[in-house]
Amino acid sequence: MNNDNVSTRSSSPVLLWLVLVVSGAVNAAGPLVGLGLVPRMVAGAIAVVTIGLLITHYVRRRRA
Incomplete structure (x- = not known):
């Protein structure tokens, strides 16, 4: 289950x-x-x- 269209992990979740x-x-x-x-x-x-942004980032990354 590889998704080659997903970009590499950014530093935004860390920040x-x-x-x-x-x-x-x-x-x-x-x-x-x-x-x-x-x-x-x-x-x-x-x-x-910030919690809302982390959840949004997670959901968008899962859908990609």
Whole structure:
């Protein structure tokens, strides 16, 4: 079951995972270091968007 039309793996999933880990860490450690509500909410929103992009990348790659 080889699909020769699929391009080689790009670095975008690696970058998305890195952004997810960093934004999740900021969101989780925010109360411990005294971050305000707004930066934590922004970090949480970035994490949610990143999860959506990772799912989209996975589905598109499976269909190709």
